[in-house]
Amino acid sequence: MRVISVANHKGGVGKTSLAVHLATGFSRQFKTLLIDLDAQGNATKWLAGSQPATGIAESLLQEDFPLALLAGKTLSIAPASRGLTLLDTVLPTRPGGQLALRRLLGRLEGGFEVVVIDCPPSIGQVVVNALAASTDVIVPVLPSMLALEGVKLLEETRQAVNTNLQGKAHMLGFALFATDKRESVGKQVRGALAKNFGHHVFQAEIRRSTSAVYLPVKGKTAWEPGADVSGAKDYAELFNEITAALAARRQ
Numbered sequence: 130m131r132v133i134s135v136a137n138h139k140g141g142v143g144k145t146s147l148a149v150h151l152a153t154g155f156s157r158q159f160k161t162l163l164i165d166l167d168a169q170g171n172a173t174k175w176l177a178g179s180q181p182a183t184g185i186a187e188s189l190l191q192e193d194f195p196l197a198l199l200a201g202k203t204l205s206i207a208p209a210s211r212g213l214t215l216l217d218t219v220l221p222t223r224p225g226g227q228l229a230l231r232r233l234l235g236r237l238e239g240g241f242e243v244v245v246i247d248c249p250p251s252i253g254q255v256v257v258n259a260l261a262a263s264t265d266v267i268v269p270v271l272p273s274m275l276a277l278e279g280v281k282l283l284e285e286t287r288q289a290v291n292t293n294l295q296g297k298a299h300m301l302g303f304a305l306f307a308t309d310k311r312e313s314v315g316k317q318v319r320g321a322l323a324k325n326f327g328h329h330v331f332q333a334e335i336r337r338s339t340s341a342v343y344l345p346v347k348g349k350t351a352w353e354p355g356a357d358v359s360g361a362k363d364y365a366e367l368f369n370e371i372t373a374a375l376a377a378r379r380q
C-alpha cells in the first residue's frame with residue numbers, strides 16, 4: 130500500500146487541490162482512499178458535498194471507533210471531522226499517540242492500494258501522524274521565495290519522524306502551484322528548492338487558473354471535460370511524473 134501525504138506548513142499552497150486530483154487520478158486504476166486530515170474539511174466537502182459529524186478524528190482518538198468511509202466505486206473518503214482540532218492537544222497525552230494513524234492504516238480493511246492524505250496547514254501531532262504513516266510525501270509550493278520557509282520546518286519534521294519513529298516517508302518531490310510562466314520567480318523558486326533541499330522538483334506545474342477556483346464549489350475536478358482546461362493538462366502531466374517517480378522507487 131502506498132501512502133502519500135500532500136503536505137506543507139503553509140495554507141493556500143494547493144495541498145487540497147493536489148490531494149483531490151491525485152486521489153481521483155489514482156482511483157481510475159487503483160482502489161484508493163483519500164484521508165482528509167484538515168479540520169476545515171475542504172477535500173471532504175469538495176468530493177462528498179458536506180462534512181459528516183464524525184470521521185477520521187474519532188477513529189484516531191478511540192481505536193475501536195469504526196472508520197466511517199464515504200465510499201464510491203474505487204475512491205473512498207475518510208472524512209475530516211471537527212474533532213481533528215482536538216488531536217494536537219489530546220494525542221501527545223497518549224502513549225504512541227504519534228502512531229495512531231499508522232496503526233489505523235494497519236488494521237484498515239477494504240484492500241486499498243493507494244492512500245492519499247490531505248494534511249492541515251500546520252506542523253503538529255496531525256502532520257506527525259501523517260508523516261509517520263506515509264511512504265511518500267509531495268509538497269506543493271507557491272512560486273514565491275517565502276515558500277522556502279514553510280518547506281524547511283516540514284522537511285525537518287519528516288526527517289525527525291523517520292529517525293525517531295521508524296518512519297519511512299520518502300520525499301518524492303516539490304510541485305509548483307498557481308504559476309505564471311511569464312514570471313521569473315517560478316524558476317528562482319525551482320532553483321532554490323533544489324539547492325536548499327536536494328529533492329526533486331517536478332517539471333510539470335499547475336498554472337494559475339481562474340476556473341480552478343470554482344472547482345471545489347462545483348464539486349468537480351479538472352479531469353472533467355471543460356471544467357478547467359489548463360488544469361486538466363497540468364494535472365495530467367504532473368500525475369504522470371508522480372506515478373513514474375513512484376514506480377521508479379519501487380524497483
Ligand SMILES: Nc1ncnc2c1ncn2[C@@H]1O[C@H](COP(=O)(O)OP(=O)(O)O)[C@@H](O)[C@H]1O
Pocket residue numbers: 139140141142143144145146147171250307335336337338339341342343360
Ligand atoms: N490553478 C489554480 N490557480 C490559482 N488558484 C488556484 C488554482 N487551483 C486552486 N486555486 C485556489 O487556491 C487556493 C488554495 O488552494 P488549496 O488547494 O485549498 O490549498 P491548501 O489546501 O494548501 O490550503 C484555493 O482558494 C483554490 O481555489
Ligand SMILES: [Mg+2]
Pocket residue numbers: 144145146167171248
Ligand atoms: Mg487544504
